[in-house]
Amino acid sequence: MTSKYTYCRPAFFGFELCRIGGEGSPSGMAPKPLDYDSLNENVKKVAYAVRGELYLRASELQKEGKKIIFTNVGNPHALGQKPLTFPRQVIALCQAPFLLDDPNVGLLFPADAIDRAKHYLSLTSGGLGAYSDSRGLPGIRKEIAEFIGRRDGYPSDPELIYLTDGASKGVMQILNTIIRNENDGILVPVPQYPLYSATISLYGGSLVPYYLEEEANWGLDINHIRQSVAAARMKGICVRALVIINPGNPTGQCLSEANLRELLKFCFQENIVLLADEVYQQNIYQDERPFISARKILLDMGPPISTEVQLVSFHTVSKGYWGECGQRGGYFEMTNLPAKTVDEIYKVASVSLSPNVPGQIFLGLMVNPPKPGDISYLRFAAESNAILESLKRRAHIMTDGFNSCRNVVCNFTEGAMYSFPQIRLPPKAIEAAKRAGKAPDVFYCLKLVEATGISTVPGSGFGQKEGVFHLRTTILPAEEEMPAIMDSFKKFNDEFMEQYEDYRDLASRRSRVTDAMALVLHAGNTNKNSFKTLIAADYSGVQVELTKNFEMGVSNKTSITHLKADSPLYGSSRMDYAHIELMIDFALMEVDANISSWLYLRLGYMPYLAFAEESAISCLKRTLHVLNPHLAVNTFLVGHFVTLVDIIMTCNLYLGFSLIMLKSFTSEFPHAERYFWTMVNQPNFRKADSVPSVPSQKESQTKEAVKPKEVKKEPKQEAVKPKVQEVVEEEEEASKPNPKNPLDLLPPSKMILDEWYNDENTV
Ligand SMILES: Cc1ncc(COP(=O)(O)O)c(C=O)c1O
Structure with missing residues (x-):
């Protein structure tokens, strides 16, 4: 076939010859400039995940009639946010300036919008x-x-x-x-x-x-x-x-x-x-x-x-x-x-x-929005504050929701419009993704949109470290829909993890180590102090198991455990170590002591005194007011990874979050709250069933917190103990005074402790 040449663009010697026609061109024509193969390579290289594979699949599902919640783009009005009134009034008038000449314009628009x-x-x-x-x-x-x-x-x-x-x-x-x-x-x-x-x-x-x-x-x-x-x-x-x-x-x-x-x-x-x-x-x-x-x-x-x-x-x-x-x-x-x-x-x-x-x-x-004193100011301020306040609440609902899911950890959304949880995908899920020819996070997000209609963006669209997986959602869905969205996410995620987490591996690994001499902890499976040991052991790669059929006072044994001096749980420097020691004291003296006092009063382990409860609550609040700002700027208490003090602090907060601190109490300390949820969802906290899942705070909002237990004597009943009580009783059993102690037999003291305590001279 003869080839024709034509001058195309400057190159060597002033012009480059471009071939027209020739082999490979079905029509006998050269590829046209806008044929895919001849496009600017830079254009082809462009990738934009926000409207990528996930978005296309979600759109397809929508066409098939599925309800899709598009959380992939930070596009607030598309998710129902109402426009602010004042700017739209001004723009409407600018777009239709003839309205300004209408004698009734003042009936429809405020004077400041007309002026603007x-x-x-x-x-x-x-x-x-x-x-x-x-x-x-x-x-x-x-x-x-x-x-x-x-x-x-x-x-x-x-x-x-x-x-x-x-x-x-x-x-x-x-x-x-x-x-x-x-x-x-x-x-x-x-x-x-x-x-x-x-x-x-x-x-x-x-x-x-x-x-x-x-x-x-x-x-x-x-x-x-x-x-x-x-x-x-x-x-x-x-x-x-x-x-x-x-x-x-x-x-x-x-x-x-x-x-x-x-x-x-x-x-x-x-x-x-x-x-x-x-x-x-x-x-x-x-x-x-x-x-x-x-x-x-x-x-x-x-x-x-x-x-x-x-x-x-x-x-x-x-x-x-x-x-x-x-x-x-x-x-x-x-x-x-x-x-x-x-x-x-x-x-x-x-x-x-x-x-x-x-x-x-x-x-x-x-x-240059309306200023105080302008006709439209109050309305503008009310509308804009309502949007920001609601976004703030939605940021909390999302972070807490993600952190309550299995194998998901999420930093608090301090600003912007997104939540970016890390999804710890089990190896089996990664293999399944490979078989499906998908990146692991894309695989997870596709399954999510198919199961729930929640359209997210896989973390790989934003870049992430090797072997780490995320997804991005906006915090923009309507606030009233948010709890249902998070519930449906949790249900999907937990089922996904159930499907792909390899229990056989975990079990065989455990039994291998057990055969090779697992250590046994003689303590109850609801005791926060046993959780501490189990979690620290998990972090240290030591196999510790709780004894079966534990009975307080019968099968308990005294044991002393200590981490090896070079354990990473002691931080990465001597300074970290010093901070960890300091914070452990804080976790015991300020957090544990105050939560325990409050709880024991409520459970009737101590005679209920309103002032004692008030004092425990106010001390706890003071403590959380110290903790909260620290956690606003730090994910962990010391350094950049979990240390011993995080384990101790979380377990000490556990009874508070699960039994007594209502959402209305904890929401004053959003960073402490976020910290707690982040920690209890760390894999090593959940592995080995260390920390049982904490009841959602949403639920505890509707129920009443533990009511003070009446101290009056009741005939002994063999009724089933409430769970709350069981947990605490087991913990306290050891510290409760032995009823057979001879001192218990003495008559009540004449010294009124309350008066003595309130005495001004008492230091
Ligand atoms: C970080 C960032 N920069 C810029 C933009 C673009 O904003 P605009 O709508 O003004 O183009 C976005 C939109 O989401 C964004 O997230």
Whole structure:
């Protein structure tokens, strides 16, 4: 066959010859430019898990009539969040300006919405139907600069603020400006939001991952970032930018001021531009780490860092209590970029003529909402607070729900809109996934959507460490539906684990060790102190079994156990060890002592005295008020993994959480609560049936806590003991006074202990 050649694009000697026709082309034609094989390879490389295989399967199931709960995208209105009234009133008037001339407009719209619509229309050159300046309307950029100035305490320059169709477009534009070729590296947190991996692929750069530490509540470790940079440089990659997502997506953590300082110093030392994705700055669900912008810390740090480090910060109307994803309003602000670069970015923005104008007005409204005294203020404040408060509650329901599931652990969602639980998949499930040709987390998530209709995103779409599996859900489903969603997740998960967990292996491993001399603990199977030994033994790889048919006072034996000095349960340094010792005292003297006093009064082991109960409760509250802020910023009590004190603390909290502390009590200490649920769901706490599952707090809310037991003498009955009582009785048996003690036979003392106790002179 003869081949024809035509001039196609500049190459060697000015032109490259392109062949038309020839073998391999069924029509005798060369592949067309938009045939799959001839596409830009970078386009083919782009992967976007948020709308990937799981999403497609969920959509298919929906078409087949199954109810699907789409928790895969942070798209609040799609999941039923109502728009805020004031901004929609303003936009409605801007879209239909003739309404402003209607004499009845004041009957339908409040005066401040009418004024605001007129104001924004006056900033445009021809209303919403006209292109604006390619950087956005100057009047709105000025309002954004004023907002940034109020937020950070440093003035901002509207000339350095560009408006975009959502933050994504801004991120893409800046990455396009930075990436020159495949040797340009962008440091991206892993797990990451796939906008970054996708855009870096699209523009042909290299993603340089830095791993967030799940055990440290998804904190970042600057040494790991250094190592990532060093490894990338060894491969000839020039690291040019560092991305932070604060609060994190999918990980939900908020960066501390110290973290931000370290990062900025690092960027200064390494000559790296910082890209601060701050789209979730309104979504904060705890008080310990409020949102602080990277720009504020940069400017706080003073020269040379404040004048040298280049920073681009991104924000949007898609998140926060606005959730106006479909309006596509976003902006970026540039700090320390030379004027010529800013001009180049302007030039490229001009190619798309103009960001969408309604989105720009939403931005104006977001940075300049109704103020106290405005007609619409109270309504606006009530609507926005209700959304944020509900998101906060949903974050707790999700975290607690995940942590109550078998083989699932989840850090608390401190901010943003996502929950990112780790699913500890048993080897049999991983093998089954392999056989099905799926990644293990994809396999799990597909089974989940098929069984429950809950559509999530497998963790591999965000990046995760080798052999570790997650899924991402949003916390956006309606609050009233949340408990049912979590129940159905739990049912699915626990059945999945039941199906794939290999009990035969576990049993044979146990019996092998038992044959090889298992140690026997002579204690009851409801005693919190036996749990401590069993869990510590599991962590240490020592086989300990509870004796069968244990009877208190008959088959109990005294034993002393101690961990070996080099046990990892003592932490990773001598300092850790010292902290562990200190905290063990705290767990015994402050946590155990107060929970026990409260419980024993209620169970009638001590004469019920209201003041004694009040005192135990207030001491316990004081203790939890100390514990709670510590756990807001730490996953574990000491260091970054489970240590002996976590085992002791959790077992000491166990009776409190399972028997006496109602949800209304514990919700005052959300981090202590999250900690407890995280710990009791650690595999070694559950393995060997160490800690029996704790009744859900949802249930205990509806029931009454343990009622004070009447101290009056009743005829002895052989009735079945309530479970609560059994657990505690067994524990207390040893410490209860022996009824045959001769001192019991003495007449009651004349000394009134209450009076003596309340005596002012008593120290
Ligand atoms: C971290 C992060 N950055 C940026 C975006 C994009 O937001 P926008 O809708 O403004 O494009 C998202 C959206 O989910 C996000 O999670």
